[in-house]
Every structure is written in C-alpha cells, then in structure tokens.
Amino acid sequence: MINFLSRSLWLILCWLELSIFTLLLYVLAWLPRPFTKFFYHKLFRIWCQFFVRALGVNLRIYQNNTRPIPDQFILIANHPSALEDVGIPATFDIYPLAKKGVMEWFLVGRINIAAGTIFVKRDDSESRHAAADELKSILKRNKNIALFPEGGCFGRRINNTFQYGAFDLSLQTGVPILPVFLHYEAQEVFEWKNGQTLIQKMWHFMTSKNNRANYFIYDAIEPAGFNDKKEFTEHVHQLYLTWQAKHLD
Numbered sequence: 001m002i003n004f005l006s007r008s009l010w011l012i013l014c015w016l017e018l019s020i021f022t023l024l025l026y027v028l029a030w031l032p033r034p035f036t037k038f039f040y041h042k043l044f045r046i047w048c049q050f051f052v053r054a055l056g057v058n059l060r061i062y063q064n065n066t067r068p069i070p071d072q073f074i075l076i077a078n079h080p081s082a083l084e085d086v087g088i089p090a091t092f093d094i095y096p097l098a099k100k101g102v103m104e105w106f107l108v109g110r111i112n113i114a115a116g117t118i119f120v121k122r123d124d125s126e127s128r129h130a131a132a133d134e135l136k137s138i139l140k141r142n143k144n145i146a147l148f149p150e151g152g153c154f155g156r157r158i159n160n161t162f163q164y165g166a167f168d169l170s171l172q173t174g175v176p177i178l179p180v181f182l183h184y185e186a187q188e189v190f191e192w193k194n195g196q197t198l199i200q201k202m203w204h205f206m207t208s209k210n211n212r213a214n215y216f217i218y219d220a221i222e223p224a225g226f227n228d229k230k231e232f233t234e235h236v237h238q239l240y241l242t243w244q245a246k247h248l249d
Contacts, residue, residue, distance in 0.1 A: 007056070011206060014054040021050055026107050029114035036114060041095075044115035048090035052083070055205040059087055059213045070220050072142055073178035076166050078240060079148040080156045081190040082201045083213060084182055091215060092180075094146040095138050097131060122151060132165060139173045149233070156187045156248065158240050167223075167232040176220040177236060181243040186210040216247065 025047055028036055052059055075094050077084060089096055100121040103109045112119075118138070120131035135145050149162035170177050184190035189208045192201055205211070218239070226232040 011054065011056055014050070014056075018047075018050045018054040021047055022107055022111070025111050025114075029110045033114070037116075040114050041116055044111065045089055045093065047111065048086040051086040052090050055083065055202060056208075056211050057083060057087070057205055057213050058211045059091065059215065061091060062214060062216045064216050065219045067219050069178065069217070070176050072139070072175055073144050073220055074139070074166050074170050074175050075144060075146040075178045075180060076149050076236070077146070077180040077182050077215075078158055078244075079150050079153045080182060080187070080192070081184060082153070082192050082198055083184070083190065083205060084148075087182075087213060087215070088146050088180070092144065092146065094144040095135075096146045097135065097148075099152075100127065118145075128165070132169065135169060136173065139169065139175050145169075149236070153192045155193065156184075156191045158237075158244050162233050162237045162240075164229045164233050167226075167236065168229040170223040171226065171229055171232065174223060176222045178220045179218045179236060179239065181216040181218065181240065181247060183214040183216065183247045185212040185214070187248070214247075216243070218243070 025040075025043055028040060028043070075088065075092055077088060085096075085098065085102075088094065095116050095118060097118045097120060098112065100119045102112055102117070103119055105112075116138075118131050118134045121127035135147075138145055147166045149166050150159040151163040152159075166177060169175070186208045189204050189210070190201075190213070221236060223232060226235065
C-alpha cells in the first residue's frame with residue numbers, strides 16, 4: 001500500500017511538471033520559426049524525457065555496439081508500442097518521421113511541428129516523396145533522423161518486411177544506419193493493438209507491474225558494400241529477426 005501511494009504521488013508530481021512544460025512549449029510553438037529554431041528542438045527533447053517519466057516507464061539503454069556511435073546516423077527501430085514516439089527523441093538527438101495525423105493531436109501536434117518533426121501520409125506517394133526530400137535536407141545539415149522501417153506499429157513481433165526508405169536515404173547520402181532494438185519486458189501491456197487508443201496505452205504504461213523498457217543499440221551499418229536498397233533492407237531485416245529471437249523468444 002505504501003509503495004502504491006508513493007508511486008501515485010510521484011506520478012502526480014511528474015504529470016504536473018509535464019503539464020506546465022507542455023503549456024510553455026505550446027505557447028513557444030506559435031513564435032516565428034527563425035527565432036525558435038535555435039532552442040526549441042532541445043526543449044522538445046526535454047519534454048519527451050518528462051513524458052517518459054510521467055508515464056512511469058523505466059527506460060534503460062544498453063550499448064551492445066562494439067564500435068563508437070558515428071557522429072551522424074539514420075536511426076531505425078522496431079515499433080511495437082506508442083512509447084517510442086517520445087522514448088526515442090528523449091534518448092537520441094534526432095528528427096523523427098511521424099504519421100501525418102500527429103499534426104492534428106491536441107497540443108502535441110503543434111509542439112511536434114515546431115520541433116521539426118517530419119510528417120508523412122503513408123498511403124500517399126507524393127507525401128512520401130516530399131517527406132524523403134525533407135529528411136534528406138536534414139541529413140545535409142549534418143543532423144540525425146529516425147524512422148521505423150516496418151512502416152507502422154505492427155506489435156511485438158517484427159513485420160515480415162521493411163520499407164526501403166531509410167536504406168535508400170543511407171545509400172544516397174552515405175550516412176550509416178544505426179539500428180536500435182526496442183524490448184518491453186511486459187510485452188502484452190506495452191504492445192499497441194488494433195482498436196486501442198493512445199489514452200488507453202498511456203494508462204497501461206502507468207499501471208504496468210513491470211515498467212522496464214530496454215533499448216539495445218547495435219553497431220552502425222555503413223551503406224558501402226550493398227548493391228542496392230533491396231539488398232541493404234533485407235540484410236538489416238534479417239538482423240532484426242536475429243535480435244528478436246535473442247531478446248523476445
């Protein structure tokens with residue numbers, strides 16, 4: 001009972017902290033972009049860290065990489081849950097790709113727009129090409145980006161195929177792929193299933209008896225040596241299936 005009360009009080013304080021910071025970022029999001037571009041992205045990452053804490057998640061990073069993380073990279077990850085939408089920006093200095101619907105979310109949409117999140121409508125080829133051009137532009141400015149190559153949230157098991165986008169960008173720009181495997185110990189609780197709302201998932205996170213989220217970083221993969229995006233994609237997809245067998249099966 002004491003542990004329950006102390007955790008509840010802690011979460012209330014975290015949500016109060018997050019609420020105040022959210023309102024601040026929302027107000028700042030309406031300022032001209034030339035002014036906010038110097039600091040808003042950093043504030044957005046802090047906001048994501050506050051969000052992870054308010055959800056009561058114990059996020060841990062495991063550096064399974066044997067070589068140093070490169071100065072610039074294209075981060076990819078599997079997408080079993082909703083937490084990674086804030087968990088990855090909280091952990092890595094990246095500009096994420098998100099579905100276009102996020103733009104319409106209350107408060108959160110405007111904050112993501114101001115933070116430089118790239119949006120795409122997955123079933124629209126023009127939107128996909130426009131998003132690819134924006135991502136390439138970010139890479140040319142020596143920034144990092146993050147994508148989910150499964151092309152959506154497919155649950156706790158890796159999708160049968162990966163989309164080519166991240167690997168095509170890597171081949172075009174020479175920027176290596178940084179693979180991160182996401183593992184939630186309470187897999188069924190964290191998995192985002194069809195029909196579940198974001199509010200429901202947030203409640204599941206906060207009430208989970210096992211709140212551990214493990215992010216495993218593996219060695220960056222250079223695009224040199226691959227003949228085309230198909231070969232590159234299939235190679236990395238096979239790596240993820242191997243990591244799935246290691247961490248989940």
